[in-house]
Amino acid sequence: MGAGAGCATQSRGRDGVYRGDVAITGLASLIHSAPFLIAASEGYYEEEMLALENVQFPGGLDTVRGIGSGIGFGTSATIPVFIAVERGLDVKAFGNVYTAASVDFIAPADSPINTIEDVRGRTIGVSSPGSNSTDFAEKTLRLAGLTPGVDVELLSVGSASDSWTVASQGVVDVAWTASPLSERIIAETGAKVIWRSRDYVQDWSDTCLCATTPFIEKNRDVLAGWMRAVGRGIEMIDTDLERAAEIYGRAIKYKPEIALAALENSRGFFSLDFARPQLEAVVASGVEAGRLGGKVDIDSVVVEL
Structure with a gap:
């Protein structure tokens, strides 16, 4: 490659x-x-x-x-x-x-967050303004009845691996990621998928x-x-x-x-x-x-x- x-x-x-x-x-x-x-x-x-x-x-x-x-x-x-x-x-x-839609949102295994509704008042790590991770975070949150920037704070933290690092350190509550990194993190750390963008964006x-x-x-x-x-x-x-x-x-x-x-x-x-x-x-x-x-x-x- x-x-x-x-x-x-x-x-x-x-x-x-x-x-x-x-x-x-x-x-x-x-x-x-x-x-x-x-x-x-x-x-x-x-x-x-x-x-x-x-x-x-x-x-x-x-x-x-x-x-x-x-x-x-x-x-x-x-x-x-x-x-x-x-x-x-x-x-x-x-x-x-x-x-x-390829962006997933995950959290550490011991997180109290289990559904998208649980992120109210929490923080989500995204890549950068205008990125796919930001777009999908905003879109899926709105579809779930939450307002980005009001109900949930989005923090720009960089790549998917960077996002998981800061989530595992407690800097953000939920990290953005995408397959196959999602599956690797889950297998290696026991992290859990909170939601996948494709759950909300079908076409x-x-x-x-x-x-x-x-x-x-x-x-x-x-x-x-x-x-x-x-x-x-x-x-x-x-x-x-x-x-x-x-x-x-x-x-x-x-x-x-x-x-x-x-x-x-x-x-x-x-x-x-x-x-x-x-x-x-x-x-x-x-x-x-x-x-x-x-x-x-x-x-x-x-x-x-």
Whole structure:
């Protein structure tokens, strides 16, 4: 697994093999990356005449910028694709990946907090203002009848691992996290899930496949082959969970049983197909959070290969 900007060389050789990088947000840290890691490990890329290096990027907007700066394609959180288009980047989404709201909220095993209603008068650790963790904390709290900043205090504490550290030290009462880190913390410390964002947000596209328009026009066959390879990774998760967990756990250096728990909790949420309500929910959430303008043309951003 690479990290950072990757190499700018993207080409198909005389042997017919396309060689290059593919940008993946949260490659080593977020559950949506499992099909890509499985595809790379099992030779699915090679069978599509693709020699791809999965390159990790830390966040959605960083990933989209990497795609726009030369890599050409990859997977990003879905909202940042719409944000990037509003800012003038010529990028399109052409496939879904993970269809559940991915942020979880956990507390130490001995915490008196057991439900979202119990956080009234408490503090929640989130990443930073405008982040997915903040957006989902605010959205789910409101749906549960609580007002962020009034009934519950949100504190910006950084990454999911940082959030758990301050929660375990008693600085905040509840920490934000996401699979597979959620399952790892639970297995290692006995922590408990208080609520998952997907309990409250049913229609959602968390991450998607995307590429610049010039890349799509020049390399439609590359993208189609990549989708098929990733689709086979999803199929393994759906049909052979233990094998998928073994491969995924090895790739991210997690124990197989933790990887299995993470994939089991996410089973059924992997899909390459967009549903209109999912996209509408993403756009509405972006507008509500002030990250998107009020007029967003979904059909100008989402395309079919």
